[in-house]
Amino acid sequence: MTGIGKLTGKSEVLGRDICVSSEADVIVFFSVEMGSTNSTLSKIPNVEELMQETGFTPAHIVRLYDRFEALDKEKTGHLRPQDFGAINRLAMNPIGDRIIGAFFSPGQETVDFHSFVRILAHFRPADQKRPKDPSMPEPVNSRTSKLKFAFQLYDQDKDGKISRAELLQVLRSMLEMQVTEEQLESIADRTIQEADLDKDDAISFEEFRKSLEKVNIDHKMSIRFLR
Amino acid sequence: MPAFSCAFPGCRRDLLVIVLVVFVGIGLHIEASAPAYQSHGTEGSHLTNITNTKKAFPVLAVNYEHVRKPFEIALWILLALLMKLGFHLIPRLSAVVPESCLLIVVGLLVGGLIKVIGEEPPVLDSQLFFLCLLPPIILDAGYFLPIRPFTENVGTILVFAVIGTLWNAFFMGGLLYALCQIESVGLSGVDLLACLLFGSIVSAVDPVAVLAVFEEIHINELVHILVFGESLLNDAVTVVLYNLFEEFSKVGTVTVLDVFLGVVCFFVVSLGGVLVGAIYGFLAAFTSRFTSHTRVIEPLFVFLYSYMAYLSSEMFHLSGIMALIACGVVMRPYVEANISHKSYTTIKYFLKMWSSVSETLIFIFLGVSTVAGPHAWNWTFVITTVILCLVSRVLGVIGLTFIINKFRIVKLTKKDQFIVAYGGLRGAIAFSLGYLLSNSHQMRNLFLTAIITVIFFTVFVQGMTIRPLVELLAVKKKKESKPSINEEIHTEFLDHLLTGVEGVCGHYGHYHWKEKLNRFNKTYVKRWLIAGENFKEPELIAFYRKMELKQAIMMVESGQLPSVLPSTISMQNIQPRAIPRVSKKREEEIRRILRANLQNNKQKMRSRSYSRHTLFDADEEDNVSEVRLRKTKIEMERRMSHYLTVPANRESPRPGVRRVRFESDNQVFSADSFPTVHFEQPSPPSTPDAVSLEEEVPKRPRLKADIEGPRGNASDNRQGELDYQRLARCLSDPGPNKDKEDDDPFMSC
Numbered sequence: 001m002t003g004i005g006k007l008t009g010k011s012e013v014l015g016r017d018i019c020v021s022s023e024a025d026v027i028v029f030f031s032v033e034m035g036s037t038n039s040t041l042s043k044i045p046n047v048e049e050l051m052q053e054t055g056f057t058p059a060h061i062v063r064l065y066d067r068f069e070a071l072d073k074e075k076t077g078h079l080r081p082q083d084f085g086a087i088n089r090l091a092m093n094p095i096g097d098r099i100i101g102a103f104f105s106p107g108q109e110t111v112d113f114h115s116f117v118r119i120l121a122h123f124r125p126a127d128q129k130r131p132k133d134p135s136m137p138e139p140v141n142s143r144t145s146k147l148k149f150a151f152q153l154y155d156q157d158k159d160g161k162i163s164r165a166e167l168l169q170v171l172r173s174m175l176e177m178q179v180t181e182e183q184l185e186s187i188a189d190r191t192i193q194e195a196d197l198d199k200d201d202a203i204s205f206e207e208f209r210k211s212l213e214k215v216n217i218d219h220k221m222s223i224r225f226l227r
Numbered sequence: 228m229p230a231f232s233c234a235f236p237g238c239r240r241d242l243l244v245i246v247l248v249v250f251v252g253i254g255l256h257i258e259a260s261a262p263a264y265q266s267h268g269t270e271g272s273h274l275t276n277i278t279n280t281k282k283a284f285p286v287l288a289v290n291y292e293h294v295r296k297p298f299e300i301a302l303w304i305l306l307a308l309l310m311k312l313g314f315h316l317i318p319r320l321s322a323v324v325p326e327s328c329l330l331i332v333v334g335l336l337v338g339g340l341i342k343v344i345g346e347e348p349p350v351l352d353s354q355l356f357f358l359c360l361l362p363p364i365i366l367d368a369g370y371f372l373p374i375r376p377f378t379e380n381v382g383t384i385l386v387f388a389v390i391g392t393l394w395n396a397f398f399m400g401g402l403l404y405a406l407c408q409i410e411s412v413g414l415s416g417v418d419l420l421a422c423l424l425f426g427s428i429v430s431a432v433d434p435v436a437v438l439a440v441f442e443e444i445h446i447n448e449l450v451h452i453l454v455f456g457e458s459l460l461n462d463a464v465t466v467v468l469y470n471l472f473e474e475f476s477k478v479g480t481v482t483v484l485d486v487f488l489g490v491v492c493f494f495v496v497s498l499g500g501v502l503v504g505a506i507y508g509f510l511a512a513f514t515s516r517f518t519s520h521t522r523v524i525e526p527l528f529v530f531l532y533s534y535m536a537y538l539s540s541e542m543f544h545l546s547g548i549m550a551l552i553a554c555g556v557v558m559r560p561y562v563e564a565n566i567s568h569k570s571y572t573t574i575k576y577f578l579k580m581w582s583s584v585s586e587t588l589i590f591i592f593l594g595v596s597t598v599a600g601p602h603a604w605n606w607t608f609v610i611t612t613v614i615l616c617l618v619s620r621v622l623g624v625i626g627l628t629f630i631i632n633k634f635r636i637v638k639l640t641k642k643d644q645f646i647v648a649y650g651g652l653r654g655a656i657a658f659s660l661g662y663l664l665s666n667s668h669q670m671r672n673l674f675l676t677a678i679i680t681v682i683f684f685t686v687f688v689q690g691m692t693i694r695p696l697v698e699l700l701a702v703k704k705k706k707e708s709k710p711s712i713n714e715e716i717h718t719e720f721l722d723h724l725l726t727g728v729e730g731v732c733g734h735y736g737h738y739h740w741k742e743k744l745n746r747f748n749k750t751y752v753k754r755w756l757i758a759g760e761n762f763k764e765p766e767l768i769a770f771y772r773k774m775e776l777k778q779a780i781m782m783v784e785s786g787q788l789p790s791v792l793p794s795t796i797s798m799q800n801i802q803p804r805a806i807p808r809v810s811k812k813r814e815e816e817i818r819r820i821l822r823a824n825l826q827n828n829k830q831k832m833r834s835r836s837y838s839r840h841t842l843f844d845a846d847e848e849d850n851v852s853e854v855r856l857r858k859t860k861i862e863m864e865r866r867m868s869h870y871l872t873v874p875a876n877r878e879s880p881r882p883g884v885r886r887v888r889f890e891s892d893n894q895v896f897s898a899d900s901f902p903t904v905h906f907e908q909p910s911p912p913s914t915p916d917a918v919s920l921e922e923e924v925p926k927r928p929r930l931k932a933d934i935e936g937p938r939g940n941a942s943d944n945r946q947g948e949l950d951y952q953r954l955a956r957c958l959s960d961p962g963p964n965k966d967k968e969d970d971d972p973f974m975s976c
Contacts, residue, residue, distance in 0.1 A: 064732070067731075067732060067733050070733070084731070087730050087731065088730075089726070089727070089729070089730030089739070090727050090730045090731065093723055093726060093727045093730065094723050095720065095723045095724060095727065096727055099724060099727040099728065099731070103731075120728070120731070120732065123725070123728055125636050150717075150720070150721060150724065153720075153724065154720075170716075170720065171716070171767075174716075174719060174720065174723065174767070175765050175767060175768070178765050178768070179765065179768055182815065183768060183771075186771075186818065186822075187712065187716075187767070187768075187771050189819075189822065190712050190771065190774075190775075190822065191712050191713055191716060193822070194711060194712055194713050195713045208717075211711060211713035211714060211717065212713075212714065212717055214706060214714065215714060215717070215718060215721075216637060218636065218637060219379070219636050219637050220718070220721050220725070221721060221724075221725065222636055223725065223728060223729060223732065223734065223736060223738075224636065224736065224737075
């Protein structure tokens with residue numbers, strides 16, 4: 001059975017899961033043995049609740065679990081910052097340290113599988129046909145949640161605003177050594193001025209959201225791997 | 228807008244008609260009497276030879292034949308442009324009817340007039356069309372192609388272009404063949420290959436028509452790029468199918484090998500075209516690296532390399548359109564980093580101008596050719612063709628969207644699909660391809676008639692009704708807004724974030740490859756193709772600098788910034804006299820003033836209508852309101868006078884204190900005592916620095932000016948004036964012998 005996209009439910013047949021990334025991409029084939037899926041799922045505590053909360057399918061959970069185990073070199077069941085740091089691509093990334101920091105809740109030294117999945121759930125493509133139920137909590141991969149996640153990466157001190165200093169830090173890390181301090185400050189000034197509507201010299205979440213209203217966040221902040 | 232105001236309504240229209248009639252009359256009269264003059268000319272010279280002493284020296288002689296061809300060409304172009312002018316003088320008309328329709332009607336009228344006079348109306352020569360009229364339009368489209376939406380949707384676009392066109396061609400060809408088999412139609416002589424050939428000609432969506440119609444309806448970016456991209460990329464398919472079927476219909480039979488070769492040919496044509504275009508693009512980029520001393524010919528390089536790319540690929544029967552697009556896309560980022568601001572404006576201006584003229588001429592000639600061309604009318608065939616066009620397009624779009632939506636993150640809605648289907652207009656390319664058919668095709672005239680009917684139908688009916696339909700269906704319109712530094716920063720941030728998360732997941736996806744491409748570009752490609760030290764400049768900085776420059780220019784032009792005494796500063800004066808350099812702090816202060824000015828007067832972003840032929844953002848003109856202007860001036864004067872009374876040794880606040888409010892920027896006019904300012908020769912890169920960040924980048928040559936002395940206020944005013952003079956000079960036209968000033972890279976709108 002060849003399936004494109006996600007495998008639904010538990011079938012007893014050897015399956016191939018084709019993962020298609022966005023438009024002009026490499027198609028990666030993952031071969032998933034159904035037998036091992038079940039056994040892997042059973043290893044994870046509270047997996048049903050996790051799937052419910054994040055919206056991942058069993059196949060995704062398994063894939064993420066495999067990745068988690070691959071990262072967890074010492075098999076402790078938790079990831080530490082060093083494990084993340086070992087990923088080459090993160091090390092080269094200008095904001096790699098922030099991304100790693102986002103996985104760790106304040107005060108925690110390790111990340112367990114549940115938190116790992118929860119964070120990654122932000123990057124699932126949004127469900128089109130989700131009924132807007134005001135009583136239910138906002139799903140993790142809605143536009144607002146994604147924006148909030150991005151906002152928190154800027155706002156390191158968690159005061160709900162991106163201050164000028166925080167913005168400067170981000171700019172500095174993105175532009176590395178190529179610009180002077182004055183240039184950075186001018187850009188930061190300009191940025192805040194453009195976005196700051198209530199003139200408090202910082203960017204609040206609403207202002208952040210407003211400045212990105214033209215950008216298709218669903219598209220921009222989704223990884224098709226996690227469909 | 229129009230200079231003349233009329234006393235009574237409708238006088239403008241009458242005036243226009245009169246002008247038109249006069250013009251056409253002159254043109255036709257001259258054309259008609261051309262042969263007479265020719266014979267007269269030769270006779271005259273003959274006579275003169277024999278009796279050269281008897282005839283008086285001709286004070287005034289007419290020799291039309293000498294200038295005939297250029298004269299006619301110029302006359303046609305002038306007619307086209309006057310028509311275009313006329314339409315915009317009648318706003319009621321141009322709001323309802325798209326320009327392309329009006330132009331075709333004019334063509335019909337002119338063709339009719341010519342026929343009435345008895346002359347042979349000129350037909351749209353395919354050679355002329357493909358080599359002269361089409362390239363400017365495609366280059367304009369390709370050079371200014373919005374890259375981000377294009378690359379985001381390139382898969383969808385390719386599917387529509389390739390599979391959609393194939394589907395259209397075969398569906399139409401097949402069904403028309405089936406139709407011809409029916410006895411009553413009377414076309415039983417038409418074989419399958421001829422029908423398929425016809426199908427392949429008519430099936431391609433035409434970029435010229437799409438551009439002409441879509442630019443007026445301001446549809447949202449996604450749909451626009453889908454239809455437009457499709458119209459550009461289906462050229463490869465059209466070329467292959469056309470050549471294929473033309474070859475086959477000569478031979479008569481098709482084998483499997485031929486089909487296989489056809490598929491291979493498709494890949495060769497499309498990828499070959501792109502490759503040729505990319506090569507020329509890199510050549511152009513490389514050439515532009517060295518043009519810092521000859522700025523005036525920079526635009527020519529862009530045009531010539533692109534045209535060469537087009538011609539070269541046409542030479543090899545590759546897709547010329549794809550070559551042009553590839554050339555424009557590849558060359559743009561590097562060329563734009565190298566050329567001067569003026570060259571950029573020139574390129575933009577010329578491309579828009581040529582493409583506008585081309586488009587006008589194409590539509591007029593289409594009308595004239597309709598009157599001229601040999602026609603063979605067959606009701607059934609023609610009507611069926613039109614209906615089949617619509618049906619196959621709709622079916623194709625729906626079917627393909629169904630499949631594509633499974634792979635897209637942002638799905639195409641029904642409204643989007645409708646506009647994509649309805650916007651599939653046919654145009655002059657189909658006509659020219661049909662015209663190119665050799666006369667050995669027995670059905671040539673019939674095909675031509677059918678093609679023209681389809682074109683008329685799509686342009687008139689679909690073109691006219693698409694605007695009200697868009698309103699009716701409340702399709703999302705284009706949101707035009709100013710480039711925002713916020714968006715740039717956050718988008719780049721998100722790019723990094725997504726790349727990182729992909730890394731965490733162990734997934735080699737979209738962002739990973741994009742990141743790799745960027746890295747490759749930065750380390751290897753930019754080094755070779757960008758002049759000087761610019762290649763190290765991060766994109767964000769370039770973007771920011773361009774924004775600042777653009778707004779500063781806008782400010783000066785709107786008069787907010789008093790551009791003091793530009794008339795007295797002639798080039799002769801500047802050269803012997805050195806320009807006082809200001810310290811870095813002063814630059815910052817000035818910049819902060821500018822920024823504060825701009826921010827305070829900036830209105831909210833509002834959506835503006837986007838026109839292909841608009842050169843600058845329309846925002847610029849009316850962003851400045853009178854009240855704010857006056858307020859700013861008053862504030863400036865207040866501060867100037869405030870500083871004239873400030874004690875001499877008042878310490879200026881540290882630059883670290885950043886207040887973005889205008890009122891508190893109180894160190895702009897801190898003056899230096901005039902005699903201690905060191906004068907230095909003006910340095911080219913630094914003059915625009917007052918509004919850009921260039922002098923801050925350590926790699927650029929910086930003039931060290933030691934401005935010392937107590938901050939007195941005596942020369943306060945004068946220094947401020949000098950600053951403004953410098954600013955004004957750098958932003959005004961420096962003139963030909965100061966071309967070094969244009970060293971700074973330009974900005975993109």
